[in-house]
Amino acid sequence: MDDQRSLKINKNMEDFESNIEDMDLRRGPWIVEEDIKLINYIATHGEGRWNSLARCAGLKRTGKSCRLRWLNYLRPDVRRGNITLEEQLLILELHSRWGNRWSKIAQYLPGRTDNEIKNYWRTRVQKHAKQLRCNVNSQQFKDTMRYLWMPRLVERIQAASGSTSTTTTGSAATSSCVTTSSDQFMMTSYDDGVNNNTNMDHLGLMSNPNVYVTPGNSSVAVSPESDLAEYHVAPSEVGKIENSYNADQNLVGPRMSSSQINYLDNNNNGLLSGDSRAMQEQSYVNWFENISGAIPSFSDSFLNIGSDQNFWLLQQQQILNNGSF
DNA sequence: AATTCGGACAACCGCCTTCGG
DNA sequence: TCCGAAGGCGGTTGTCCGAAT
Numbered sequence: 001m002d003d004q005r006s007l008k009i010n011k012n013m014e015d016f017e018s019n020i021e022d023m024d025l026r027r028g029p030w031i032v033e034e035d036i037k038l039i040n041y042i043a044t045h046g047e048g049r050w051n052s053l054a055r056c057a058g059l060k061r062t063g064k065s066c067r068l069r070w071l072n073y074l075r076p077d078v079r080r081g082n083i084t085l086e087e088q089l090l091i092l093e094l095h096s097r098w099g100n101r102w103s104k105i106a107q108y109l110p111g112r113t114d115n116e117i118k119n120y121w122r123t124r125v126q127k128h129a130k131q132l133r134c135n136v137n138s139q140q141f142k143d144t145m146r147y148l149w150m151p152r153l154v155e156r157i158q159a160a161s162g163s164t165s166t167t168t169t170g171s172a173a174t175s176s177c178v179t180t181s182s183d184q185f186m187m188t189s190y191d192d193g194v195n196n197n198t199n200m201d202h203l204g205l206m207s208n209p210n211v212y213v214t215p216g217n218s219s220v221a222v223s224p225e226s227d228l229a230e231y232h233v234a235p236s237e238v239g240k241i242e243n244s245y246n247a248d249q250n251l252v253g254p255r256m257s258s259s260q261i262n263y264l265d266n267n268n269n270g271l272l273s274g275d276s277r278a279m280q281e282q283s284y285v286n287w288f289e290n291i292s293g294a295i296p297s298f299s300d301s302f303l304n305i306g307s308d309q310n311f312w313l314l315q316q317q318q319i320l321n322n323g324s325f
Numbered sequence: 326a327a328t329t330c331g332g333a334c335a336a337c338c339g340c341c342t343t344c345g346g
Numbered sequence: 347t348c349c350g351a352a353g354g355c356g357g358t359t360g361t362c363c364g365a366a367t
Binding site: 029051100102114122 | 351352353354355356357360361362
Binding site for chain 1: 336
């Protein structure tokens, strides 16, 4: 038997054995017994090396399947239940920055998986883009999110918490945000425990509807080290950005003074003048009202998810502890 | 009561990157 | 440096279940 023929026979045998293994592999929904096997094995031996883990644990699954089941479902720190308002806001915010980088977005939502966030985006956000008859990636839809939905979310978060001041304290980091009697809003820097003072503007902005500024606005600077955006608001302007309401007292977007718009524009390399910016905003407001008015309970269905202030605070604390965002 | 439809989410697939031999 | 295995990621599909007809 020459070498070529021998190699071919060996290859055929390997393929045959591989096919037998494939035929033996389970697919589809996991059953309780499989979950228990996987949990027990990981509890004893830890995770990783998924292919050998699957074999050693006696699971007739691919390593990939085991990894996915563990990461998306069985992990003890997987957070289940409705996506909160705060999480929605964060998802919209981060997606506007990074697009479909689900795993990256998931890093900032403790306990949520990339799969879950992806599903949320596809089932909720894309659905509403469809209702508005526009592409989810279009500038029109992005601006609708930026100027209308996100400020509304912030307001609902504020309404749900009913708070005028919030303070969080932890062993490793301390932050505080203070609302004054005139509803002005200040965010102090925090100490992360290793003598690093970190700018908290981004969290402050996301925690108070009156100072909400979006990344599309000129108040954003991208940090080259982390490729994460930091928000910068002129100290004198903090707390002065108000929301706009239509005739029915429904929130339709942020309202800024001309000095605020000028401040933003000055930091946007003059890409937008105050007037054109205001006109652009107004055109989106008009467009949105026309469309959403024709769709009953459009906004409500988009936003109708419970809030969990405690988790939001916990998450902020975790972000602070990680020393990043 | 049976069927259809749509939302939610779990799971799979294929491609790409990383890592170790 | 090359190559194969493993892991990671985003897109897509499958399944379940409740609401509507």
